[in-house]
Amino acid sequence: MILAAVFKKKWDRFHLDIAFQMNEGLTVLFGASGAGKTTTLRLIAGLLPPDDGHLELNEAILFNAAQGINIAAQHRFMGYVCQKHALFPHMTILKNIMFGAKDLPAHLRQERARELIATLRLEGLEQKHPHEISGGQQQRVAFARAIIRKPQALLLDEPFSSLDTITRVKMRACLKSIMKDLHIPVIMVTHDIFEACHMADNMLIYSAGRIIQEGAPAEIIRAPATEEVAALTSFTYYQTVPPADYPD
Amino acid sequence: MNDEIWFSIKLSLLVSALSTIFVAVIGGAIAYLLATREFKGKAILEVLITLPLIMPPTVTGYYLIVIFGRNGYLGKLLFDMAGWSIMFTWQAAVLASFIISLPLMVRTAQAAIASVDITMRDSATMLGYSEWQTALKVVLPLAKKGILAGVVLAFARAMGEFGATLMVAGNIPGRTSTMPLAIYSYAASGDWEKAHLLVLILTLTSGLFIFLARQFEIKSGGRS
Numbered sequence: 221m222i223l224a225a226v227f228k229k230k231w232d233r234f235h236l237d238i239a240f241q242m243n244e245g246l247t248v249l250f251g252a253s254g255a256g257k258t259t260t261l262r263l264i265a266g267l268l269p270p271d272d273g274h275l276e277l278n279e280a281i282l283f284n285a286a287q288g289i290n291i292a293a294q295h296r297f298m299g300y301v302c303q304k305h306a307l308f309p310h311m312t313i314l315k316n317i318m319f320g321a322k323d324l325p326a327h328l329r330q331e332r333a334r335e336l337i338a339t340l341r342l343e344g345l346e347q348k349h350p351h352e353i354s355g356g357q358q359q360r361v362a363f364a365r366a367i368i369r370k371p372q373a374l375l376l377d378e379p380f381s382s383l384d385t386i387t388r389v390k391m392r393a394c395l396k397s398i399m400k401d402l403h404i405p406v407i408m409v410t411h412d413i414f415e416a417c418h419m420a421d422n423m424l425i426y427s428a429g430r431i432i433q434e435g436a437p438a439e440i441i442r443a444p445a446t447e448e449v450a451a452l453t454s455f456t457y458y459q460t461v462p463p464a465d466y467p468d
Numbered sequence: 469m470n471d472e473i474w475f476s477i478k479l480s481l482l483v484s485a486l487s488t489i490f491v492a493v494i495g496g497a498i499a500y501l502l503a504t505r506e507f508k509g510k511a512i513l514e515v516l517i518t519l520p521l522i523m524p525p526t527v528t529g530y531y532l533i534v535i536f537g538r539n540g541y542l543g544k545l546l547f548d549m550a551g552w553s554i555m556f557t558w559q560a561a562v563l564a565s566f567i568i569s570l571p572l573m574v575r576t577a578q579a580a581i582a583s584v585d586i587t588m589r590d591s592a593t594m595l596g597y598s599e600w601q602t603a604l605k606v607v608l609p610l611a612k613k614g615i616l617a618g619v620v621l622a623f624a625r626a627m628g629e630f631g632a633t634l635m636v637a638g639n640i641p642g643r644t645s646t647m648p649l650a651i652y653s654y655a656a657s658g659d660w661e662k663a664h665l666l667v668l669i670l671t672l673t674s675g676l677f678i679f680l681a682r683q684f685e686i687k688s689g690g691r692s
Contacts, residue, residue, distance in 0.1 A: 265590075265594060267590055267593065267594075293593045293594060294593055294594075294596045294597065294598060295596070297596075298594060299594070300590065300594035302587050302590070302591070304585065304587050306585065306587035306588050306590070306591040308588065308606055308610075309610065310609045310610060319592075319595060319605075320595045322595065322597065323596065365591075365595070366594075369595070369596065
């Protein structure tokens, strides 16, 4: 086990209560909107404080409510890429990527950034600003910035949802090639069952703040635990079942 | 132009510049806090800071006397410690201008800082930057045009400050007589030529600063 998370988080009308463990590879958090997937990612990142639970990464305790341990997000060494890419518009592409390596000396920062620019096929864009490049290129810059400091885990919040279908397919391949070199746990939130099946080693199905099934995508699709899981993971369900018959 | 007019112009510029420096630093910090944090008493702080914007400046001046007057809560302490009172000094004019122009800076800068997408701050945090580093390297550069608009508006407001300044600094020629106070004195004594000149200068400078603030607001996306 590389990453183990147990979280409880309560808001007025929403109660998240989840527990899972994972090794390196890609785990997809899958489920309907508002089920708690992004909240889970933010709890792991340290951007939200859990009410209770614990989080371990590579045997280091990052959060433990009982022991009063809560390592700040800045010191968790996790890469984080969100749907909006969140590139800094006032910096060039090169500076955006270098920004991710604050602990490296200046010359190494530039060297490492240029390596990633070559790996992710971003040559020629170094001096451009984010608004001057395409969505797919922005996404690759966001990946480069997130991995330049060699994070211990990578958190991806619907990273491809704003991209067109062709770019999306290319970016999936790009992410797979990045993962080959990183050997770290990658957690990705997606609403796209095709994407989940294509990318995931393991899939966690969320419903109303709970994980209702866990396993390899093929296993889940072959043997869904409930009608809800069957509906969520079916490629054809919503084309064939009338809305009145959808599970609650 | 005689010495009195020159003095009031120079004093107005000095008072407005100093007040604006304080407003930029303290108002900027308050704006950042209000735009990025939720805390107990936030609504009360916002109301307190905004009050001078809508209250008559004489009322604000009255509160300043209650606090900083020779027998005021802080004024007495200051006098006991340093043997000095801020009342009826040019520094009191700076204080009055600071309090009156603070809400303009805070409201404008707060809106500009709040408009920076939270994912920008989250990304910087996840890349290892402290909140202070994130503010300096990401949030403030992205909100700088809105913040500059606030600074310019605060300067323009300080240049035109009258009521609260009169209450705490008085209208002492050659000591605390800023341009608006000098205009009042000249108009009251029928010296229209000097009053006209100062009115013209103040109108032009205020217009120029409001135009500059508008340009910054447009560039920062604050207006369409």
